[in-house]
Amino acid sequence: MFVSDxxxxxxxxxxTIGGIDTTEIAKEYGTPVIVYDENSIRNxxxxxxxxxxxxxxxxxxxxxxxxxxxxLEMCRICNDEKMGLDVVSGGEIYTALKAGFPAEKLYFHGxxxxxxxxxxxxxxxxGRIVVDNPEELGNIxxxxxxxxxxxxxxxxxxPGIDAHTxxxxxxxxxxxxxxxxxxxxxxxxxxxxxxxxxxxNLKGLHCHIGSQIFDVDPFVLAAEVMMNFxxxxxxxxxxxxxxxxxGGGFGIMYTENDKPVAFEKYMKPVSExxxxxxxxxxxxxxxxxxxxxRSIAGxxxxxxxxxxxxxxxxxxxxxxxxxxxxxDNPRYILYQAEYxxxxxxxxxxxxxxxxxIAGKCCESGDLIQENTMIQAVEKGDILAVLTTGxxxxxxxxxxNRVPRPEVLMVKDGKVRTVIRxxxxxxxxxxxx
Ligand code: LLP
Numbered sequence: 001m002f003v004s005d006x007x008x009x010x011x012x013x014x015x016t017i018g019g020i021d022t023t024e025i026a027k028e029y030g031t032p033v034i035v036y037d038e039n040s041i042r043n044x045x046x047x048x049x050x051x052x053x054x055x056x057x058x059x060x061x062x063x064x065x066x067x068x069x070x071x072l073e074m075c076r077i078c079n080d081e082k083m084g085l086d087v088v089s090g091g092e093i094y095t096a097l098k099a100g101f102p103a104e105k106l107y108f109h110g111x112x113x114x115x116x117x118x119x120x121x122x123x124x125x126x127g128r129i130v131v132d133n134p135e136e137l138g139n140i141x142x143x144x145x146x147x148x149x150x151x152x153x154x155x156x157x158x159p160g161i162d163a164h165t166x167x168x169x170x171x172x173x174x175x176x177x178x179x180x181x182x183x184x185x186x187x188x189x190x191x192x193x194x195x196x197x198x199x200x201n202l203k204g205l206h207c208h209i210g211s212q213i214f215d216v217d218p219f220v221l222a223a224e225v226m227m228n229f230x231x232x233x234x235x236x237x238x239x240x241x242x243x244x245x246x247g248g249g250f251g252i253m254y255t256e257n258d259k260p261v262a263f264e265k266y267m268k269p270v271s272e273x274x275x276x277x278x279x280x281x282x283x284x285x286x287x288x289x290x291x292x293x294r295s296i297a298g299x300x301x302x303x304x305x306x307x308x309x310x311x312x313x314x315x316x317x318x319x320x321x322x323x324x325x326x327x328d329n330p331r332y333i334l335y336q337a338e339y340x341x342x343x344x345x346x347x348x349x350x351x352x353x354x355x356x357i358a359g360k361c362c363e364s365g366d367l368i369q370e371n372t373m374i375q376a377v378e379k380g381d382i383l384a385v386l387t388t389g390x391x392x393x394x395x396x397x398x399x400n401r402v403p404r405p406e407v408l409m410v411k412d413g414k415v416r417t418v419i420r421x422x423x424x425x426x427x428x429x430x431x432x
Contacts (some may be wrong), residue, residue, distance in 0.1 A: 003253040004299040006037035013348035018410035022344045026382045029305045030157035030326035038411040040300040045081035057273035065248045065293025068390035086291045090117040130154040130206045144199035154204040159225040163210035163218040208247025223270045229278035248291035252298045254387045255338045263397040294390040301389030307381045318355045325359010326366040327402040329392045341377040344382040
């Protein structure tokens with residue numbers, strides 16, 4: 001029944017995370033609250049870092065895609081685990097620097113980085129800027145010149161791969177706001193432009209084919225397309241690209257319908273393809289980067305809510321209202337994302353009641369899950385939604401002026417706050 005190894009049921013029949021009773025956590029910290037298991041996050045980091053060692057002799061780097069869940073403590077953990085960070089905004093760069101993260105291990109993505117953000121990145125020595133469009137290339141060159149530095153850049157390439165996932169999170173195809181298209185010649189044209197641009201050093205290429213992908217084939221195909229492009233660049237310009245960032249997107253388990261593939265299963269065939277093409281063409285195997293986000297943090301957290309009213313509409317459905325909703329988890333309203341929910345204080349009981357979990361916002365669509373099976377839930381119960389570690393807090397809002405929840409981490413039997421609960425004072429702090 002469980003989507004993550006960090007979850008279990010104790011002798012009282014309560015859901016535990018990292019061995020700690022979630023109902024006790026709810027009592028002490030209040031709800032809604034998001035609780036991460038730190039050891040599981042670290043295990044995921046180590047699995048990815050270990051696979052770079054194993055399949056590329058350590059000639060590569062794992063970047064945590066910070067957008068999945070960004071805060072000071074996550075940056076510290078990733079630094080500790082010898083990873084880099086994929087950052088997509090001035091705010092994410094600021095968070096990382098504030099956490100003491102080495103700037104040279106920050107990789108700056110985004111389809112519309114502002115001049116100010118680029119300047120901020122270059123002034124602070126951000127390691128790589130992933131160029132999305134020619135205007136940005138011009139801005140980077142201008143700023144680098146002004147600062148008397150050379151910017152190390154990647155080019156974001158659309159490899160044209162359909163990774164069979166939700167339309168909103170498909171980013172490898174030609175009709176996509178990110179990067180340069182291969183098939184139209186746009187990518188080659190801009191690579192040539194980058195090579196001839198002053199104050200920039202074209203270090204590598206980047207692609208990201210989508211998110212929550214379970215198939216191995218699209219990753220292998222993306223690696224093949226990107227390696228072949230590296231060969232084309234060498235043939236046309238003589239320049240040998242030495243770094244290749246293959247993005248993230250590895251799928252995780254939200255419900256029993258999801259069948260995640262072990263990381264190794266992606267890494268092995270992808271690395272074989274990369275090495276095969278490098279060997280065949282007599283170029284060194286590039287320094288490889290991968291950018292897992294969801295697969296680092298997603299399954300390693302639960303959100304705990306207190307159940308308010310339970311509204312039975314005869315012959316239609318039963319609404320279970322909780323004290324959070326789309327403000328802490330907008331993924332159902334955005335993507336109809338599936339989740340596993342259960343009653344944390346009745347976790348050992350059968351899930352034999354069909355309910356719709358409704359948030360507290362003044363919005364009919366504010367639902368967390370429709371027609372899902374949970375235990376016979378009553379007012380005052382603690383409802384746990386599993387796999388809420390990625391793209392929940394990071395996409396949270398203050399709609400209806402609802403304060404964002406507290407975020408906790410558990411480790412070795414101890415609980416600590418990593419993001420404080422917002423107060424009403426926080427809600428008005430920017431109002432004038
Ligand atoms: N690298 C790049 C360039 C990305 O754009 C992303 C995610 C990742 C890595 C990490 O992908 P992951 O391993 O987490 O799948 N808000 C959506 C997901 C948006 C993904 C954005 N880019 C959701 O909640 O499903």
